[in-house]
Amino acid sequence: MQLRDLVNDQPAHLVLLVIDGLGGYADAEHDSELEAARTPNLDRLAARGSCGLALPAGPGITVGSGPGHLALFGYDPLEHDLGRGLLSALGLGVDLQTGDLAARGNLATLDDGGRVADRRAGRIDDDRARSIVDTLQSQVNLEEAEVSFRHVSEHRVLLHLRGEGLDPRVADLDPQRTGVPPLEPTATAPEAEHTARLLRELDGAIREALVDEDADVVLFRGFDTLQELPSMQERFGLRPATVANYPMYRGVAQLVGMDMLAVVGSLAEQIALMSDHWDDYDYLFAHEKGADRAGHDGDRDAKIAVIEEVDGLIPDLLDLGPDVLAITGDHAAPTQLSAHSWHPVPTLLWGERVGRDAVESFGERACSGGMLGHLRTQDLLPLMLASAGRLEKYGA
Amino acid sequence: MQLRDLVNDQPAHLVLLVIDGLGGYADAEHDSELEAARTPNLDRLAARGSCGLALPAGPGITVGSGPGHLALFGYDPLEHDLGRGLLSALGLGVDLQTGDLAARGNLATLDDGGRVADRRAGRIDDDRARSIVDTLQSQVNLEEAEVSFRHVSEHRVLLHLRGEGLDPRVADLDPQRTGVPPLEPTATAPEAEHTARLLRELDGAIREALVDEDADVVLFRGFDTLQELPSMQERFGLRPATVANYPMYRGVAQLVGMDMLAVVGSLAEQIALMSDHWDDYDYLFAHEKGADRAGHDGDRDAKIAVIEEVDGLIPDLLDLGPDVLAITGDHAAPTQLSAHSWHPVPTLLWGERVGRDAVESFGERACSGGMLGHLRTQDLLPLMLASAGRLEKYGA
Numbered sequence: 086m087q088l089r090d091l092v093n094d095q096p097a098h099l100v101l102l103v104i105d106g107l108g109g110y111a112d113a114e115h116d117s118e119l120e121a122a123r124t125p126n127l128d129r130l131a132a133r134g135s136c137g138l139a140l141p142a143g144p145g146i147t148v149g150s151g152p153g154h155l156a157l158f159g160y161d162p163l164e165h166d167l168g169r170g171l172l173s174a175l176g177l178g179v180d181l182q183t184g185d186l187a188a189r190g191n192l193a194t195l196d197d198g199g200r201v202a203d204r205r206a207g208r209i210d211d212d213r214a215r216s217i218v219d220t221l222q223s224q225v226n227l228e229e230a231e232v233s234f235r236h237v238s239e240h241r242v243l244l245h246l247r248g249e250g251l252d253p254r255v256a257d258l259d260p261q262r263t264g265v266p267p268l269e270p271t272a273t274a275p276e277a278e279h280t281a282r283l284l285r286e287l288d289g290a291i292r293e294a295l296v297d298e299d300a301d302v303v304l305f306r307g308f309d310t311l312q313e314l315p316s317m318q319e320r321f322g323l324r325p326a327t328v329a330n331y332p333m334y335r336g337v338a339q340l341v342g343m344d345m346l347a348v349v350g351s352l353a354e355q356i357a358l359m360s361d362h363w364d365d366y367d368y369l370f371a372h373e374k375g376a377d378r379a380g381h382d383g384d385r386d387a388k389i390a391v392i393e394e395v396d397g398l399i400p401d402l403l404d405l406g407p408d409v410l411a412i413t414g415d416h417a418a419p420t421q422l423s424a425h426s427w428h429p430v431p432t433l434l435w436g437e438r439v440g441r442d443a444v445e446s447f448g449e450r451a452c453s454g455g456m457l458g459h460l461r462t463q464d465l466l467p468l469m470l471a472s473a474g475r476l477e478k479y480g481a
Numbered sequence: 482m483q484l485r486d487l488v489n490d491q492p493a494h495l496v497l498l499v500i501d502g503l504g505g506y507a508d509a510e511h512d513s514e515l516e517a518a519r520t521p522n523l524d525r526l527a528a529r530g531s532c533g534l535a536l537p538a539g540p541g542i543t544v545g546s547g548p549g550h551l552a553l554f555g556y557d558p559l560e561h562d563l564g565r566g567l568l569s570a571l572g573l574g575v576d577l578q579t580g581d582l583a584a585r586g587n588l589a590t591l592d593d594g595g596r597v598a599d600r601r602a603g604r605i606d607d608d609r610a611r612s613i614v615d616t617l618q619s620q621v622n623l624e625e626a627e628v629s630f631r632h633v634s635e636h637r638v639l640l641h642l643r644g645e646g647l648d649p650r651v652a653d654l655d656p657q658r659t660g661v662p663p664l665e666p667t668a669t670a671p672e673a674e675h676t677a678r679l680l681r682e683l684d685g686a687i688r689e690a691l692v693d694e695d696a697d698v699v700l701f702r703g704f705d706t707l708q709e710l711p712s713m714q715e716r717f718g719l720r721p722a723t724v725a726n727y728p729m730y731r732g733v734a735q736l737v738g739m740d741m742l743a744v745v746g747s748l749a750e751q752i753a754l755m756s757d758h759w760d761d762y763d764y765l766f767a768h769e770k771g772a773d774r775a776g777h778d779g780d781r782d783a784k785i786a787v788i789e790e791v792d793g794l795i796p797d798l799l800d801l802g803p804d805v806l807a808i809t810g811d812h813a814a815p816t817q818l819s820a821h822s823w824h825p826v827p828t829l830l831w832g833e834r835v836g837r838d839a840v841e842s843f844g845e846r847a848c849s850g851g852m853l854g855h856l857r858t859q860d861l862l863p864l865m866l867a868s869a870g871r872l873e874k875y876g877a
Contacts, residue, residue, distance in 0.1 A: 086559050091542070133509070438817070440506025440513075440824055443846040456825065456845065458855030460540060467541030471823040478821055479538055480545035480558070481568040 086479055088467060092322035097473035099323070099368045100359070100407040101465075103157060103334075104395055105150065106377030107414025108430035109388070110449060112421060118376075118385060119431055120448035122392040126399035127412065127433065127447040134435030136444040137457025139465060140427075141416055147427045150377070151175070153415030154337045158370075159321060159466030160314070167340075168253070168309030173243050175336025177235050183313045186251040186280065191259060192217060192240045192300035193267075201263045205240040206300040217298050218242055224294040230283055244287075244305060251310050252277035255284060259304035267304055280308075316342025317368065321470060326362060328355040329372035338370055352394075356401050363405060371402075380418025380425075388420055409436035409473045411465055412447075432457060432465060436472040482875055484863055488718035493869035495719070495764045496755070496803040497861075499553060499730075500791055501546065502773030503810025504826035505784070506817070506845060514772075514781060514816060515827055516844035518788040522795035523808065523829065523843040530831035532840040533853025535861060537812055543823045546773070547571070549811030550733045554766075555717060555862030556710065563736075564649070564705030569639050571732025573631050579709040582647040582676065587655060588613060588636045588696035589663075597659045601636040602696040613694050614638055620690040626679055640683075640701060647706050648673035651680060655700035663700055676704075712738025713764065717866060722758060724751040725768035734766055748790075752797050759801060767798075776814025776821075784816055805832035805869045807861055808843075828853060828861060832868040 109117035141148045141156045142163055151172040152162030167175075170187035181187070192206040192214055209217075218236040225232055230248030237243055254274035258267050270284035284305070291303050317325045319342075327338040328346050335345050344366070349358050355371045362369075373395050379388035402410065412435075417428035431452040442456030453459075457468065470476050505513035537544045537552045538559055547568040548558030563571075566583035577583070588602040588610055605613075614632040621628055626644030633639055650670035654663050666680035680701070687699050713721045715738075723734040724742050731741050740762070745754050751767045758765075771787035798806065808831075813824040827848040838852035849855075853864065866872050 086562060088542075438822075440815075440845075441508060442849055454850045456534070456849050457540075458534065458825070458849070460855075464540035467539070468823075469541075471541035471543065476541060476543060476823070478543045478545050480548035480563060481565045481572070 088476070089320055089322065091476045091479060092470065093475055093477055094322065095474045097367060097408040097475060098363070098406065099409045099469050099473055100402065100405070100411070101157060101368070101370045101469070102402065102410070102412045103154070103370065103372045104376050104392065104412065104414050105372060105374050106380040106416060106418025106425065107392075108417025108426070108428050108449065109380070109419040110417070110421070110428050115385070117449045118388040118420060119392055120450065122389045122396070124392060124396040124447055126396045128445065130399065130410070130412070130435045131433050131447040131451070132445045133441060134433060134439045135442045135457050136434070136447065136452040136455030137432050137460050138429035138449070138452050139413055139432040139460050139462040140429050141462040143461075145427050147425050148416050149425065150333060150415050151337055153462070154334060155341070156462035157413070157415055157465060158317060158338070158341045159463055160341065161463055165314060168307065170243070170307045170309040171311055172333065173237060174245055175340075176333035177237065177243060178332035178336070179235065179243070179245050181311045181336070182247065183311050184251060186246040186253060186308060186310045188244045188305045188308045189237070190242045190244055190303040190305040192242060193302050193304045194299075195301040199266050201260060201265060201267060201304070204259070204263060204304065209240050209299055211236070211239060213299055214240060214242070217295070217300055220294055220298060221291060221303075225287065225290045227283055227286060227290070232287065242303060244303070246283070248283070250279050252280045253308040253310045255281050255308045257306035258284070258288070259306040267302055314340050318342050321466065322475070323368040324366045325368035325370065326366040327370040327372070328358045329370060330355065331372065331374055334372045343370065352398055353401065356398060356405070360405055376414070377418050380420055381423055383420045383423035385420040409434070409439070409469050411469050413462075413465065429459060430462070432460070434465070434468055434472060438474065439472045484872070485716055485718065487872045487875055488866065489871055489873050490718065491870045493763060493804040493871055494759070494802065495805045495865045495869050496798065496801070496807070497553060497764070497766045497865070498798065498806065498808045499550070499766065499768045500772050500788065500808065500810050501768060501770050502776040502812060502814025502821065503788075504813025504822070504824050504845065505776070505815040506813070506824050508817060511781070513845045514784040515788055516846065518785045518792070520788060520792040520843055522792045524841065526795065526806070526808070526831045527829050527843040527847070528841045529837060530829055530835045531838045531853050532830070532843065532848040532851030533828045534825035534845070534848050534851075534855050535809055535828040535858040536825050536855065537858040539857075541823050543821050544812050545821065546729060546811050547733055549858070550730060551737070552858035553809070553811055553861060554713060554734070554737045555859055556737065557859055561710060564703065566639070566703045566705040567707055568729065569633060570641055571736075572729035573633065573639060574728035574732070575631065575639070575641050577707045577732070578643065579707050580647060582642040582649060582704060582706045584640045584701045584704045585633070586638045586640055586699040586701040588638060589698050589700045590695075591697040595662050597656060597661060597663060597700070600655070600659060600700065605636050605695055607632070607635060609695055610636060610638070613691070613696055616690055616694060617687060617699075621683065621686045623679055623682060623686070628683065638699060640699070642679070644679070646675050648676045649704040649706045651677050651704045653702035654680075654684070655702040663698055710736050714738050717862065718871070719764040720762050721764035721766065722762040723766040723768070724754045725766060726751065727768065727770055730768045739766065748794055749797065752794060752801065756801055772810070773814050776816055777819055779816045779819035781816040805830070805835070805865050807865050809858075809861065825855060826858070828856070830861070830864055830868060834870065835868045
């Protein structure tokens with residue numbers, strides 16, 4: 086049985102609000118950020134709906150935003166490994182198409198013997214690196230593929246190739262240490278011989294272009310090609326769109342077939358944008374980045390403030406008239422760790438058919454006893470569909 | 482490791498009481514039906530045992546009684562898709578054997594050009610339809626298979642074929658619309674050519690038999706053959722029997738190898754029947770249909786009354802002396818929806834070795850915090866076996 090076989094076309098509006106990095110944990114000194122925040126609107130929704138704790142990729146697994154969002158969109162993030170090169174490209178707003186190849190790379194210097202001298206080209210600064218990337222972009226070309234370079238930060242660059250028959254099964258060029266020469270582009274599967282040959286040609290062109298620059302070579306690693314993902318239309322019969330405003334989240338949304346609405350600033354503006362397009366879609370994804378940023382910064386007060394700000398916008402969100410509303414995060418980002426973490430993410434589902442559980446406030450410990458239980462993040466989408474009356478019965 | 486490898490033959494009695502459609506949910510106005518019902522006996526059992534919330538086929542999936550019961554008997558209902566034709570046949574009490582083919586069909590009328598005029602033969606009534614089915618039964622025969630027809634309701638009939646080499650991979654004959662001719666029986670796999678040929682022959686014989694009737698043709702759809710399921714004896718080392726009284730539940734029980742004891746009326750009579758056969762079996766399955774019926778009817782008071790009636794019989798059930806007693810439903814059937822639903826089903830496990838959790842009453846929200854957690858329904862059977870001392874240690 087495929088979930089798709091059960092989907093009907095009952096009209097209904099499903100809204101997913103992702104508070105990026107929402108999850109946290111209490112310790113000897115503090116409640117979690119969400120528990121500490123004053124959130125009367127979220128608490129009211131929690132009391133009227135059902136809650137649970139979601140694990141994006143299983144117990145103990147800390148995920149990046151890519152897999153975290155794939156799970157929220159109903160995909161198994163372990164089955165669909167997007168690869169870091171692709172996620173970097175999405176984060177930079179690169180327009181990826183099926184079959185495109187992406188890789189990360191370091192600007193690096195070589196010694197007179199052609200061995201890696203510095204894997205970060207003397208910790209080159211952003212301005213110098215950007216100018217080098219401009220040089221690469223203007224001087225490096227291949228006959229058999231479109232080449233583009235993007236600056237990421239400091240010595241980090243991104244390679245994006247578009248052409249026929251690209252295959253990611255090519256070994257890294259980065260030897261990960263100094264005093265040895267960069268590795269030759271080598272296919273690890275016969276189907277990738279063409280790609281390895283292109284990369285050898287590319288490497289030669291890069292070295293030539295960099296002769297007078299502060300870097301001599303680009304050490305590439307992590308080659309990925311964009312595999313086509315089955316769309317949310319195909320898998321769940323939805324007409325989805327996103328009002329998210331950061332390239333990476335828009336990119337992941339686009340990968341699963343969401344329409345990308347205009348780029349606006351705040352969550353309040355995202356809600357207004359949803360309103361403008363309310364009749365065109367039945368699944369809308371909004372995204373608040375601030376909680377994750379505060380999590381990375383280890384700034385507890387800032388994370389609490391972001392959550393309280395989101396809380397203040399819940400009435401506007403409800404005014405849109407969604408049939409089902411899910412509010413959660415793509416992963417935890419506790420300020421104690423200043424990083425993403427594996428802790429389960431508080432998850433709230435609201436709608437007329439959802440049912441009320443015993444949870445009266447939105448927080449990690451409260452959600453632990455909720456009716457959604459300890460769920461896989463990817464199971465949220467089927468629950469949203471069911472609560473919207475979009476799933477038929479299985480079997481008689 | 483197979484569970485079967487761990488099963489010992491320790492004598493013990495396991496009893497499963499299914500309150501069909503037990504699950505529900507609280508909303509702004511009401512507690513769930515189970516929460517609202519006065520159930521002193523079930524509450525006492527809940528306090529002395531452990532509780533949880535069971536999902537028959539995963540988050541968001543609403544199941545029919547067929548898959549719901551398969552899960553209760555320890556089978557993965559998504560792996561063993563019984564098909565609607567088979568489940569209809571079981572519901573009618575048809576004696577299915579491995580390899581038998583079943584399909585649902587509509588009595589329909591054709592226009593002068595042989596195109597479907599009415600897919601329900603003018604919404605034919607039960608009496609006329611029954612008489613047409615009698616005609617079919619007496620006049621339609623095949624040389625290479627036994628043919629039988631059963632009336633289901635109104636225009637709906639069931640086809641049951643028994644013979645060598647039947648294969649369900651045949652496309653539907655029902656075009657699902659009017660103004661076009663019925664579809665030819667067509668094999669969708671080479672192995673089904675024989676079956677498709679038989680169905681073409683059958684179609685001809687049916688048209689001939691119906692020449693003077695109010696219907697001209699039967700539009701078949703959903704062909705299934707009965708695949709053999711591994712029995713509960715093989716899988717769990719049990720000697721199982723059922724005292725259920727509805728054909729469908731008896732049918733599913735029979736599919737997994739249960740002996741079918743006499744058909745009696747009420748749950749009280751089922752309990753008496755269990756008592757008569759207590760020494761012959763170590764797994765007994767009783768079934769109360771009323772809660773599901775009330776759920777379908779959207780009759781909250783009736784559902785509460787059925788649950789309270791079941792509660793009154795719990796002392797009799799305990800008097801039998803089961804070592805382990807599990808009480809749950811095959812799916813939720815909230816009266817708010819007048820239908821089956823995806824909501825998790827309260828589940829109670831009682832026995833000397835079960836252990837007590839913090840749950841003090843039997844209800845959805847109480848069970849949400851129970852020691853059985855949020856479990857897959859199919860995991861209840863291993864828990865019953867373990868609690869009965871029927872499972873050995875795995876590994877040293």
